[in-house]
Amino acid sequence: MTDQRVPFATHAESTVLGADEIVLNMGPQHPSTHGVLRVKLRLDGEKVIGSECVIGYLHRGVEKIAEHRTYTQFAPYVDRMDYVAAVSNGLGYCEAVEKLLGTEAPLRARVIRTILTELQRIASHLFWLGTHALDIGALTPLFYCLREREEILKIFEKYCGARLTTHAFRIGGLQYEAYDEFEKDVERFCKPFDKRVDEYESLLTGNRIWVGRTKGIGILTAKEAIDYAASGPVIRASGVKWDIRKAMPYAAYDLYKFEIPTGKNGDTFDRYIVRMEEMRQSRLICLQAIENIPAGPIMGKVGKVLKPPPGEVYHAIEAPKGELGYYIVSDGTTQPYRVRIRPPSLINLEAFDKMIRGHLVADVVAIIGTLDIVLGEVDR
Amino acid sequence: MANDPEEKQPSASPKDDPPAVKPPAAAGEPASKPPAPPAAAAAKPPAAAAPPKPPAPPKEGPAPLDNDLVKRYKERFGKAIREAWIDRKQAILVVAREQLVEIATYSRDEEKFDWLSDLTAVDWPKREQRFDIVLNMYSFEKNERLRLKAHTSADERVPSVQGVWATANWEEREVYDMFGVVFEGHPDLKRILLPDEWQGYPLRKDYDILTQDTAWVRENLGIESGQ
Numbered sequence: 001m002t003d004q005r006v007p008f009a010t011h012a013e014s015t016v017l018g019a020d021e022i023v024l025n026m027g028p029q030h031p032s033t034h035g036v037l038r039v040k041l042r043l044d045g046e047k048v049i050g051s052e053c054v055i056g057y058l059h060r061g062v063e064k065i066a067e068h069r070t071y072t073q074f075a076p077y078v079d080r081m082d083y084v085a086a087v088s089n090g091l092g093y094c095e096a097v098e099k100l101l102g103t104e105a106p107l108r109a110r111v112i113r114t115i116l117t118e119l120q121r122i123a124s125h126l127f128w129l130g131t132h133a134l135d136i137g138a139l140t141p142l143f144y145c146l147r148e149r150e151e152i153l154k155i156f157e158k159y160c161g162a163r164l165t166t167h168a169f170r171i172g173g174l175q176y177e178a179y180d181e182f183e184k185d186v187e188r189f190c191k192p193f194d195k196r197v198d199e200y201e202s203l204l205t206g207n208r209i210w211v212g213r214t215k216g217i218g219i220l221t222a223k224e225a226i227d228y229a230a231s232g233p234v235i236r237a238s239g240v241k242w243d244i245r246k247a248m249p250y251a252a253y254d255l256y257k258f259e260i261p262t263g264k265n266g267d268t269f270d271r272y273i274v275r276m277e278e279m280r281q282s283r284l285i286c287l288q289a290i291e292n293i294p295a296g297p298i299m300g301k302v303g304k305v306l307k308p309p310p311g312e313v314y315h316a317i318e319a320p321k322g323e324l325g326y327y328i329v330s331d332g333t334t335q336p337y338r339v340r341i342r343p344p345s346l347i348n349l350e351a352f353d354k355m356i357r358g359h360l361v362a363d364v365v366a367i368i369g370t371l372d373i374v375l376g377e378v379d380r
Numbered sequence: 381m382a383n384d385p386e387e388k389q390p391s392a393s394p395k396d397d398p399p400a401v402k403p404p405a406a407a408g409e410p411a412s413k414p415p416a417p418p419a420a421a422a423a424k425p426p427a428a429a430a431p432p433k434p435p436a437p438p439k440e441g442p443a444p445l446d447n448d449l450v451k452r453y454k455e456r457f458g459k460a461i462r463e464a465w466i467d468r469k470q471a472i473l474v475v476a477r478e479q480l481v482e483i484a485t486y487s488r489d490e491e492k493f494d495w496l497s498d499l500t501a502v503d504w505p506k507r508e509q510r511f512d513i514v515l516n517m518y519s520f521e522k523n524e525r526l527r528l529k530a531h532t533s534a535d536e537r538v539p540s541v542q543g544v545w546a547t548a549n550w551e552e553r554e555v556y557d558m559f560g561v562v563f564e565g566h567p568d569l570k571r572i573l574l575p576d577e578w579q580g581y582p583l584r585k586d587y588d589i590l591t592q593d594t595a596w597v598r599e600n601l602g603i604e605s606g607q
Binding site: 055056059061063064068099100102224226227228229240242247248309310311312313314316323325327329337338340342346347350354379380 | 441442467468470472494495496497498500502503514516520523525527545546547549550551558571572573574575582583587589
């Protein structure tokens with residue numbers, strides 16, 4: 001841990017071959033950095049002995065924008081952070097503002113929110129799996145994953161008209177009622193989905209190349225994961241059984257039964273297994289939820305002009321990538337005084353240097369993939 | 381942790397569990413219809429806030445807090461714990477900046493707030509010490525959150541907590557990048573999201589987006605900005 005905190009340029013470590021150290025620049029335009037991430041690697045032959053992530057290429061100043069918009073106007077902006085899991089972003093923001101207002105969405109709205117958010121988690125994990133496998137050299141899973149993800153995006157499109165940046169929720173509840181065939185569509189997707197996950201697993205889990213590329217790569221122990229404040233599947237794969245959906249339930253998660261999968265070794269393979277199991281659990285949550293969507297209003301009583309009383313709130317949800325937190329300060333006007341977004345991708349990426357040291361150049365893409373970062377969220 | 385702050389345990393969830401009882405169908409339609417129709421969402425009319433606000437205003441907002449947790453902190457650090465608040469069921473301690481590292485270490489080791497969710501800042505330009513440094517901590521053992529705040533001015537230095545939590549490294553860099561707050565003892569304090577040559581600190585309240593834009597256009601394009 002101590003070596004991690006030594007600045008990049010003065011890090012002293014003998015080179016095994018006596019060869020000169022090479023500094024290799026990777027990105028920002030690189031297909032496997034999942035966006036515009038630039039990594040400076042210090043190499044001894046093929047071994048990585050140090051790294052530095054250069055970020056900010058996608059910085060749009062979301063937090064500054066928030067101070068110049070009303071609470072309602074800012075809601076669509078959060079979709080543009082983690083654009084492969086826009087629904088989760090929206091849920092976190094809406095709930096944070098609701099908490100600030102001292103109100104809560106009606107139960108029906110919360111149940112529909114839960115279903116959509118869990119579908120989004122599956123979609124996000126599918127996209128992660130496809131691209132992660134592609135990075136490591138397995139081409140096939142991508143096509144299967146995108147096939148299933150397409151089904152979910154179709155449900156989103158039917159529900160609110162958008163596939164990616166959905167803006168599906170409103171502060172106080174939902175704008176749209178679930179469409180007529182909503183439950184049926186969700187069921188049609190979820191029923192056979194566990195077989196699909198088995199299918200992906202049959203391609204990868206026992207695959208010698210896959211195991212060779214992921215087992216023992218990028219190990220993060222539980223202690224390190226806590227020190228680096230990793231969250232989501234990354235910390236769970238290190239053996240910390242912690243999920244905000246269980247620990248501090250929000251939306252309607254307290255109504256449903258599900259397990260928190262954990263790993264043991266905290267390596268790339270364990271993170272893979274944890275995410276696969278999470279998809280199965282999300283499917284179970286969706287199936288439980290559609291069985292009984294309670295009747296009632298979908299919009300709570302919030303005014304058209306939102307003026308939260310002065311004060312502040314920190315609200316975090318379990319986004320597909322980890323803890324997505326919103327810290328909102330209100331000064332009693334219609335615009336937030338300060339919005340701080342705690343992006344899981346950024347904080348998880350911070351552990352990258354710790355994980356890559358001692359591994360080979362080829363493992364860089366495996367570790368970037370396993371962290372499941374989205375640069376829109378890292379840079380905001 | 382009987383009367384402690386923050387969200388409750390799953391068993392005592394604040395949500396209305398029984399799905400049977402429905403609130404009266406006041407707003408079945410998309411977007412409730414408060415009796416203040418002319419209020420466009422964007423405008424800021426002085427008294428257009430909808431009257432049927434469910435929460436009673438005095439209930440929300442910060443209130444002084446004095447529970448066991450605060451007592452333990454006060455016993456240990458005395459005057460360094462300046463204020464204790466509870467806001468929206470979340471506990472906030474305002475602490476002396478000079479002792480931030482000691483208090484953070486104590487929180488991590490003794491009080492088991494071992495996971496630093498977030499470190500950020502808020503700018504209050506009218507105050508003498510204009511910045512709040514805000515640390516959101518979480519305890520796996522207690523399943524609770526606690527927020528530490530320290531005040532600082534633009535010229536004062538804040539002791540870095542990255543020796544307590546490695547994760548604070550980037551977050552302190554971001555606060556430096558956006559607010560210009562300097563952290564004492566940080567190994568590599570430089571801009572993280574913005575380019576190194578960037579002028580000014582964007583999240584300060586007196587940072588004007590328009591000024592920055594016109595200056596950039598003049599300098600880089602050699603013309604007057606149309607903004």
